[in-house]
Amino acid sequence: MLSKRLIVCLDVRDGKLAKSIKFVDTKDIGDPVQKARQYYEDGADELVFYDITASQKNRDIILDFVRAVASQIFIPFSVGGGIRSVEDATKLRLAGADKVNINTAAVKRKELISEIAGAIGSQSTILSMDVKRAKKTGEIPSGYEIVINDGITPTGIDALQWAKLGEKLGAGELVVNSIDADGTKEGYELALTRMIANNAGIPVIASGGAGKPEHLYEAFSAGHADAALVASIVHYGNYTCRELKAYLQNRGIKVRNSF
Amino acid sequence: MITIIDYGAGNIGSVQRACAEVGVRTVVVDTPADIQKAERIIFPGVGAAPPAMDTLKQKGSGAALKQSFAAGVPILGICIGAQVILDSSEEGKTPCLGLIPGKTVRFKLQDKSLKIPHMGWNAVKTVQPHPLLEGVGKEDEFYFVHSYYPQPDNRGNIYAVTDYGGEFCSALGYKNLFAVQFHPEKSGRPGLQMLERFVKWDGRVPSNSTDNRSR
Numbered sequence: 396m397l398s399k400r401l402i403v404c405l406d407v408r409d410g411k412l413a414k415s416i417k418f419v420d421t422k423d424i425g426d427p428v429q430k431a432r433q434y435y436e437d438g439a440d441e442l443v444f445y446d447i448t449a450s451q452k453n454r455d456i457i458l459d460f461v462r463a464v465a466s467q468i469f470i471p472f473s474v475g476g477g478i479r480s481v482e483d484a485t486k487l488r489l490a491g492a493d494k495v496n497i498n499t500a501a502v503k504r505k506e507l508i509s510e511i512a513g514a515i516g517s518q519s520t521i522l523s524m525d526v527k528r529a530k531k532t533g534e535i536p537s538g539y540e541i542v543i544n545d546g547i548t549p550t551g552i553d554a555l556q557w558a559k560l561g562e563k564l565g566a567g568e569l570v571v572n573s574i575d576a577d578g579t580k581e582g583y584e585l586a587l588t589r590m591i592a593n594n595a596g597i598p599v600i601a602s603g604g605a606g607k608p609e610h611l612y613e614a615f616s617a618g619h620a621d622a623a624l625v626a627s628i629v630h631y632g633n634y635t636c637r638e639l640k641a642y643l644q645n646r647g648i649k650v651r652n653s654f
Numbered sequence: 655m656i657t658i659i660d661y662g663a664g665n666i667g668s669v670q671r672a673c674a675e676v677g678v679r680t681v682v683v684d685t686p687a688d689i690q691k692a693e694r695i696i697f698p699g700v701g702a703a704p705p706a707m708d709t710l711k712q713k714g715s716g717a718a719l720k721q722s723f724a725a726g727v728p729i730l731g732i733c734i735g736a737q738v739i740l741d742s743s744e745e746g747k748t749p750c751l752g753l754i755p756g757k758t759v760r761f762k763l764q765d766k767s768l769k770i771p772h773m774g775w776n777a778v779k780t781v782q783p784h785p786l787l788e789g790v791g792k793e794d795e796f797y798f799v800h801s802y803y804p805q806p807d808n809r810g811n812i813y814a815v816t817d818y819g820g821e822f823c824s825a826l827g828y829k830n831l832f833a834v835q836f837h838p839e840k841s842g843r844p845g846l847q848m849l850e851r852f853v854k855w856d857g858r859v860p861s862n863s864t865d866n867r868s869r
Contacts, residue, residue: 396817397768398775398795435842440775466671471797471840491667493840516701518771518799567771598773621774651775653793654842 398651399615399643400440400622401636402600403629405430408447410456428463434629435468437636438654442468443496443624446476458490465491475523484511488519496570498523499543502550502557505564512565521600522566526554526587527574539587546574558591569595570624572602580606580627588618600624608634608642615648656853657692659719660684661709665700665839669732672839676850686718694853695719695727697833699734703758703802704746706734716751723753723831728857730786731833736804736826739833745802754828756806763819771801772818778825778836783860784813786832786851787825794844796836798824803835830857 405427406413412427431442444464446457454477461474474487475496484495495515501507501522512520527549529540539554558569571591573584583601592599598621601614605628614623628634640650656673660666660682673680673696680696683689697719699706710716716738723729731739738750743758750758761770775795780787803822806812813832814825824835832852838845 396776397772400774465667466674469672469675469840469846470842489667491671493665493668518700518773568773596769597771598769621769651795653791653795653844 396649397621398440398649399620400600401438401611401639401643401650402441402443402622402624403434403439403636404443404445404602404624404626405630406445406447406626407457407460409453410448410460413447427460428467431464431472432467434636435470436654438640438651439470439636440651441470441622442472444472444474444476445496446474448477458486461487461490461492473521475521478511480507481510481514484515484520488515494519494521494568496521496523498525501561502541502543502552505560508561508564508566512567517565517567520566521568521570522558522561523570523572523602524554524557524561525572525574526584528584537590539590542574546577554587555590555594558595562595562597566597568598568600570600570602571620572624573604576604577602579604582606582610583614583618583620583623585613585618588614588620592619592621598622608639611639611643612646612648615643656680656694656696657689658682658696658698659689659715661699661706661713661715665698665837668837668839669696669698672846672849676846676853678849678853684713684715686714689715689718689722692722692727695722695729696732696852697729697735697739698732698839699738700799701734702745703734703737703743703748703750706738707743707748707750710738710751720751720753723829726830726857728852728855729831729833730852731831732839733800733835733837736833736835737802739826739831740804740806743802753831754806754811754826755808756804756811756826758802759805760802761818761822765819768819771799773799775841776816776818776824776836778814778816778834779821780814780825782810782813784825784827784832785855785859786827786848787814788851789847790814790844796824796834796838796841796845798836800835804833827859829859 473494537555601620737758816824
């Protein structure tokens with residue numbers, strides 16, 4: 396039986412860990428490669444790095460970073476942030492990233508999904524969706540809307556329709572990131588996660604809101620997610636991946652516990 | 655020294671890095687002449703069977719691989735490299751290398767809640783002892799990402815199975831050829847250990863192992 400995946404998310408700026416992440420062991424700040432290795436050894440099933448580098452001229456730094464990570468961890472990892480073209484995706488793939496996450500650029504030009512999937516394969520193409528609750532209308536029948544620019548800009552695109560379209564265009568996985576739940580530590584947006592998971596033929600990764608081990612349990616049980624993304628719950632040293640997985644296993648969720 | 659065959663089917667770098675992690679030198683080759691010099695071969699792959707077979711035919715590397723197999727060189731196939739060693743693949747109705755009788759088939763799942771591709775971590779259950787599976791524990795899981803899987807005609811060629819809406823063959827072999835549907839290079843400790851065992855493997859299988867290849 397397939398295990399539910401625990402995916403650790405790290406924000407990287409100019410090849411360093413973003414300062415918004417305050418690790419308990421302060422020595423680690425600034426060395427995302429070492430941190431990645433630590434999570435790998437702690438039993439994370441997968442890692443995702445969001446490149447939040449602002450300046451375009453520093454974009455190649457992420458490639459060096461990806462090469463360094465790829466030589467240190469032997470589990471799949473993906474990279475997201477600022478991917479606008481097949482060339483961006485291919486460069487990251489060649490540098491050693493197993494998958495890429497596309498988000499805003501796909502909303503702006505949906506053909507990008509099929510172009511990237513065509514170049515590096517659906518299994519390496521993750522469509523990441525930022526979603527916000529909205530009033531149910533003819534345009535937004537599911538009551539969930541796709542937003543961009545860190546959740547500030549509504550797009551008028553229905554989240555469920557976007558998920559289905561993304562799958563049809565060749566995405567191999569979907570990240571469902573709830574802007575409403577993100578940062579609250581009150582749990583994943585379960586109704587949204589379940590709605591997308593039940594309607595998608597590809598794996599769905601729940602994102603945003605994890606504050607306690609119980610939230611992960613909910614994402615997998617009530618939320619029907621295939622994987623759950625975590626950040627602060629592990630970054631702040633509240634829990635190790637090992638502890639989260641032991642908890643999930645105790646509650647009957649199938650996880651990988653030998654590493 | 656391990657020779658990695660490059661036939662345009664992806665993840666060469668991941669395999670090289672995993673080999674480096676276990677302290678083995680690698681060389682990546684794509685010509686028949688270089689394949690013939692190999693003393694140990696990894697035949698990796700990600701992607702689809704039809705373009706993989708096209709490249710193998712075009713470059714003559716498929717024929718070279720067959721020669722290495724006949725010469726007793728230890729070979730490890732990974733993912734697509736575990737599929738194209740059979741007679742054919744359902745994917746694009748592709749004729750394949752025919753090193754082991756059987757065909758590669760697509761998942762046909764009754765349980766509609768199970769998704770295709772089979773993507774993520776799953777256990778690998780040994781059904782017949784093999785030096786490369788020694789020490790793989792019940793709890794050990796490996797990383798999979800695939801929509802098709804190898805289905806050898808003879809049970810004697812199946813070494814391990816994995817459960818995804820029913821059991822499918824996740825490791826197969828014949829003589830000095832062993833192949834896995836999962837990605838040892840992306841499977842953490844158990845995967846790296848399998849690569850370490852491959853480096854030491856002399857290409858022999860236990861004598862009780864069924865040898866029912868007819869040709």
